[in-house]
Amino acid sequence: MTAPAVILVRPQLGVNIGACARAMLNFGLTDLRLVSPRDGWPNADAGPAASGADAVLDGARVFDSVADACAGLSLVFATTIRNRELIRRVVTPEQAAADCHALAAPAGIMFGPERTGLETEDLAVAHAILTIPVNPDFGSLNLAQAVLVVAYEWFRQGSGAPAATLVNHDGPAPHEELEGLIAAIDAQLGANGYYNPVPGRAAAARLLMRNLFTRPEYSAGEVRTLRGIVRGLSFKRHPGVD
């Protein structure tokens, strides 16, 4: 479950290399490998675009060929959207990330140059093709965006973040406080004749009210606020002034 390497093949602009480093580090990827960057390496444009992901740029390694850049990697994905005359397994980012997590050894994910993408010779070095599913009518992911999606998938699958949690700093109120709120509303509604006209209305209304106020898991402070609102609705603070 080593984080996969990102292999940028013949990247053109330093600013894009920096943006890729930033995208990587957001999701815990640090192994950046550059194959024949057009403007050499290091590249002064990369740093500012990395927005603080300098460690990734500083650790980047440069290679002369895709095959050399894949040293140490047991599984290599080539990212491309084009359907080539090539027989390969084609996987989603989701599947690629799952494969990376399942593998004991490091994997690598290869991205082609801006605009042109990977050549057939580059793809031949990869074990599988990674294709990001996009809107068939508008596929316009730039290099750093493609890296971001792939890195996000890897991090998401390993993060173990719960899909949903309720943040309630105080915790829900003790039950008797909620009962106090419901009783206060109930008493005022009764006094105001709200339940009178229709037989059976009181029971149905009380059930509805209980559901309304129980489900949100109100904290003690929120229950106090609601009791204040109930009082505010029920009584004029300055009798005679409407």
Added chain:
Amino acid sequence: MTAPAVILVRPQLGVNIGACARAMLNFGLTDLRLVSPRDGWPNADAGPAASGADAVLDGARVFDSVADACAGLSLVFATTIRNRELIRRVVTPEQAAADCHALAAPAGIMFGPERTGLETEDLAVAHAILTIPVNPDFGSLNLAQAVLVVAYEWFRQGSGAPAATLVNHDGPAPHEELEGLIAAIDAQLGANGYYNPVPGRAAAARLLMRNLFTRPEYSAGEVRTLRGIVRGLSFKRHPGVD
């Protein structure tokens, strides 16, 4: 299963609004809502950054308040990384996208201004908080990157793209052609004495070889190429010239 709206609250730079439109359209989102954009609307910087997603920009609607911008939306998520004094369900992009898909009515996802993010007053309008899980040591997603991740999740869950497919334009070769290849290798290995020294070696080697050549699902053309390689290994083309 309507695509969710993207609500940009007090966005500052036109270039970022354009980049958000591009990120959205890549993953099929088109409903862009702007709350009090700092430099007004339309903004000349947005178009070039949208890289062709002009339809999203042209259809963008401007509102004076977050509450107005949420008109027509039945479920609103507020994207933030900060833990506030606010009692809300906190969900991953994955869960938010699942909620959007499960909902018959449109949902919306709200993003705050660059740098400062959403204010407590903005969050109060949202039903739940969306937090993108990032590297705890380096969380540096810009506005368009956050939109990209959320939009990707929505599209991924609805795309129905198979996790993995084997692209093999010709399909695997008819079985007898693979048998012909294996037989040709077998005959040459036998003739060269490869099986001789160790008893039982021939059977084990044949099993291994069958596995090696069956698993990749070679096409008929690839089987022919392999037969040519076998011939090339077995016979000198120009006897006498080494």
